[in-house]
Amino acid sequence: MRTEVVDGLLTLFYDGSKNLFNANLYIEYDVVWQRLRKSDLTKEEKMNYLSPECQEYVKERWTWEQVIVEEGVTFIQGNTFALCYNIESVIFANTVTIIEDYAFYRCKKLACIKLSVNLESVGRSAFHSCKLSSVFLPPRCRIVHTKAFARNKNLINLVVPRGTELGPDCITGTKLAEFAPRLLTWIKNINADDKYALHRACASYNPLKEVIFGIIEEKGLKAFKEKNEIGITPSRYLQENPYTDLSEMDIVRDYMSKKLNFQEYM
Template sequence: MKVTTHEWQKFVPGVRMYKGLKTLFYNGEILWNGKCFGNPLVHDKKERQSWEQIVVLPGVKMISSWTFNRCKSIKRILMTDSVQRIEEAAFSSCTSLVFVKLSMRLEYIGKAAFYDCSSLYSIFIPMSCKEIVPEAFACCSKLLIFNVSSHTMLGISVLHSTDLIERYRNRYEENEVHEWIRNMNAGEMYILHRICASENPSLQAINAVIPAK
C-alpha cells in the first residue's frame, strides 16, 4: 500500500493534520530502504519532506532501516508500546526533530538510528531497552539530556559529537562518559532527574524533592 495524503476521519494509516501538524499515521510499511536511485519504494520526495509528525500505530513491532531518513520537517515522533526495535538509520538526519516518545517495550536501537537529529535536546530510554548500538545518537549536536538505565548496553560512540559529550570532553574519555551516564541516576544528587525520567512521574514525588510553591 502506498502512503498518500488524505484527510482521514479515523486513526488509520495515512497522512492528515493532527494537533496542528501534518502527521503520518505509520503502519509499519517499508517507505524507503536507503537505496534512493531507481528504487520503487521511494515515494513522493516532496510528500516525505512535508511530514511534521509521526504516530506509530498499535501492532507495529519494528521501524525498519532508513524508513524516515532525511525527513527534515519531522518535529515529533510518538510510538505506541508495541515497538520493540528501531533499525539502522530509521530516523537519521531528521534535523527538525525535537521530541521523541519511545515505546516502553523497546529493546533495541540500531546503528545511527537517530544520527544527525541536530535539533534533539533530550531523550529518555525506557527500562526495557537492552542495547543501543554504535552511533545511534551521534551528531545530535544539541543533545544534552540522555536518560538510560545502567543495564542498557551502550555501543561505541553512541553519543559522539553531542553537546553532552562535548561538555565533558576535557574531563573524561568517551567510554568513561558512557559509564557515568549509565550510573548517574543511582546517585542522590540525581533523584529529581530519576523521578522525572520514570515511566509515571508524579507531582507528589516531585514536590517531595522540591516543595511546591
Template sequence: MRVQTEEWRRFIPGVRMYKGKKTLFYNGEKLYDEYGKYLIYSKEEQESWEVIIVLPGVEVIPEETFSFSKVEAVIMSDTVRRIEDSAFWNCTRLKHVKLPTNLEYVGSSAFRCCKSLEAIFIPPSCRKIDLAAFQGCKKLVFLNVPQHTQLSYHVIADTTLIYISPFATDHNGEYDNDREVNDWIRNLHAGNEFSLHRACCSYNPLDEVIFGIIKRQGLKTFKKQDRLGATASLYLSRNPSADTKEQKIIKRYILDMMGEVI
C-alpha cells in the same frame, strides 16, 4: 503531544493534518524499494511531514525509513520492539520522541545527527543501544538509560551530554574510553548528586520520589540546577512520559508543611 490508545483505534494509515501538523500515521509499510524509488509517497510529500505516529501492530521501524528534515515529533505505539539502523538519521528538526514501553533494541545511528533532539528516555525493556545511536545529536542533554541496557561505541559522541561529562577529549565530542562513558551514562540516575535526574528523568517519573526530594531540600529544588545544568521543572517539561505537574508537587509540599493530610 499525547495520543491515547483509544484514539488510535479510530485512525487508519495515511497522511493527514492532525492537531495542526501534517502527520503520517505509519503502519509499517515500505516507503521506497531497495533502489530508493518511492513506492507510495513522493520525496516532496515525505519532506513535508511534521509528525510521525507509529500505529499499533508495528513491531519494527525499518532501516533508513524516516530521514526527513521537517519531522518534529515521533510517537510510537507500545507494539514497537526494534528501531533499526539509521531509522531516523538526520531528522534535523526532531525534538520530541515518545519511545514504546516494550522497546528492546535501538540500532546503529538510529537517531544520528538529529541536531534538535534534547531528550531521550529509554524504557526498562531495552536490551541494547547500538553504535553511535545518538551521535551528532548536538543538543542532547536529558538521557535516561537503564543500568542493564548494553551500550555500544560512541553512543553520545558529539552531544551536549558528552561535553558536560568528564570524558570529552576534543572539539568533535570524541572520547577515548567507551566503557567509562557508558558506565557514566547508566549511572546518571543513581546517587545523590543526580537526584533530580533520577526522579524526573526516569521513564516513569513518580510524584512520590520527586516529592520526597523537595520535602528534604525545599522548593528551591525546582529552581536550583543540578550538575547537568537543569531544574526539576525543565526535566519534567522535556519528559514525554511525565504526568507530574510542578504545581501539583508544590501544592503537596505546602500542604505537608501545614500539617495537612494528603
C-alpha cells in the same frame, strides 16, 4: 496509512502496512544531491535532475512533519524515514520493541520523540544527525547501537536505564559528549549520588508523587532548581519526561496543601 493535520503538523499515521523505503530511489537521490551539493542551484532546481519517479518519492517524504506509529507495529524497519527532512516529532506506540538501523537517519528537524515503553533496541545510526536535545530511554531498552544518537548537536539530556548497553560513539558530536571520558558511566548510573535523588525520581519511568514528596520533605522545594554535573535540574527532567503527566506546579501545590493541613491539625 493515512495523513492528516494534527497540532498544525501534517501527520503520517504509520501502521507498517507499506514499505516506505525504496533503496534504488534513495541512492538516485543521494548521488544527485551529493554531486550538486556545492552548486548554486535551489532545491527545486536540483529536483529537475531526478527521475519523475524519484521526484515523487522525495517530495512525498518531505511533506511529513510528524509521525504517529500506530498500535500493532512492533518494529521500525531500517531506513524507513531516512532523509525525511521535515519531520519534527515522532510518537511511538507501546507495541514497538525495535528501531532498526538508520530508521530516522538525518531527519534534520526531528526534535521530539516519545519512545515505546517496551522498546528493547535502538539500531545503528537510527537517529543520527537529528535535532534531539533530550532522550528518555525506557526501562526495557537493553542496547543502543553505535552512533544511534550521533550528531544531534544540541543533545544534552540522555536518561539511560542501568542495564542498557551503550554502543561506541552513540553520542559523538553532541553537547553531551563534551563531558567525556567518564560521561557514559555517569549517565548509566542516572545520577547515582544520593544528593541527586530528586533528579533520579523526576527522570524515572512513571515518576510517583509520593516518592518526590518524600525527597522534598527532606531537601526542601529548592531542590527542584539544583543542577547536576551536566547542568540539568529536576525541573527540566520532569518537564521533558515523556512518561509522566506530573507537573512541578501540581506537585508544589499538593505538597504545600499537605503541609498546611498538617500544621492546622497540629
